[in-house]
Amino acid sequence: MSDLCLKGENVHLWRGDHHVLRGVRFQVAGGECLQLTGANGAGKTTLLRTACGLAYPEGGEITWCGENIRKDMHAFHAQLAYLGHEPPLKAELTARENLCYWVGVRRDLEREELDGALERVGADDWADRPVRTLSAGQKRRAALAGLTLMRVPLWLLDEPTTNLDAEGQKLVGSLIDEHLRAGGVAIAAVHHGLAVSMASALKRMELTLD
């Protein structure tokens, strides 16, 4: 895992006439978390979407383990988990069913693993309720359970603490801690600081508006 490294070199991206990413450079290695901050519209989400290959930068390059992420997108995607603003859950399915399908298309999932992940995020009492009956915070916790179940080295998190109570925010911090201890890489776009105890592993980057 020691060779893990996500690197952005001089990344440029426009949205219409708006030059959102202007020569962004970053480098995050195994065991490190890059905390992205900045005002609304500064490009945090755009940078995350560019880093995971959903958005195409007009200039510059993003590499994973030394190789351009576009060289083998399937292989790169198999190693990352991206959590956007909204938890990617189907309202008609239960939290457990959602995770079975969401994570199940990536890897074989054991029932014990699933139970463990749901318990870890405090979802054992409501995991079998349809997602439409859950609160925003509970949905976020279910999505975090999915994140841990993917067992991938690269986490890209967009506002991971949104809608979470104080305990939930600590949970995000501890999940990131564990991920970093395992040698994983994380980038998190946040408005408020992450409750990560491995302060030395936390790097900061601020994106600014024009």
Added chain:
Amino acid sequence: MTNSGAMGRRDDAPVREHEGTPIPARGDHERSAVSALSAARLMLARDLKLAFRKRSQLVQPLAFFAIVTTLFPLGVSPELTRLRPMAAGVVWAAALLSSLLALELLFRDDAQDGTLEQYALCGRSLTWLLAAKTAAHWLLTGLPLALMAPLAGLALGAPTAAVPGIVASVAVGTVALSLIGAIGAALTLGIRRSGALLSLLTLPLEIPVLIFGARATELAIDGRAYGAPLQLLAALAVLGLTLAPLAAAAAVRINLE
């Protein structure tokens, strides 16, 4: 834009030994990964389960088909001798429009709740996953329409001997309709109220299916051999199966950007 976080690898970063979620080495990843086919099967199962939890969407195309084919005799004439010559056209026009009705939702719900994005990022072939979604669409609309079409045909004066021909032509034809529709649904994914545009995009491509499908049904009703138009329908379905998932996957990726 400021960039205050350029960094390098820290020598003291702990690797591998930890109490948290284990991250497999890169080789282990491939071993524990599910195949594209298994992922597609899971997607199919998910879509079928979702459809049965939202039954109103399931019933809508069938209800539309039943209403159109029932209204026709009321509007034209209740005499079977007058209805029989137009039965094939009525069944097929209703089947095409019913299939179109459900298409708008094919990818839209998943795009709105973020699950489509996750499938695009799962490291498995999006082409296979969208093929599975299209298969689910056919199982939920095309197949029920194929089973319902003979009833409409009989009500419009078709003989009982025509039932296999009607079922076969609608079943094969709706496969082609679902596949062509998947391309349109993917292309119009980012557009609100995309129904009209979706119809404009897909209807010209669906005309050959309508022509061959109606011809096969007409021949079946007349008691003649309907193999030739049925084979042409099958050829269109195979062509769609080969190209449509690829085109839909490319369109979805563009729309997710």
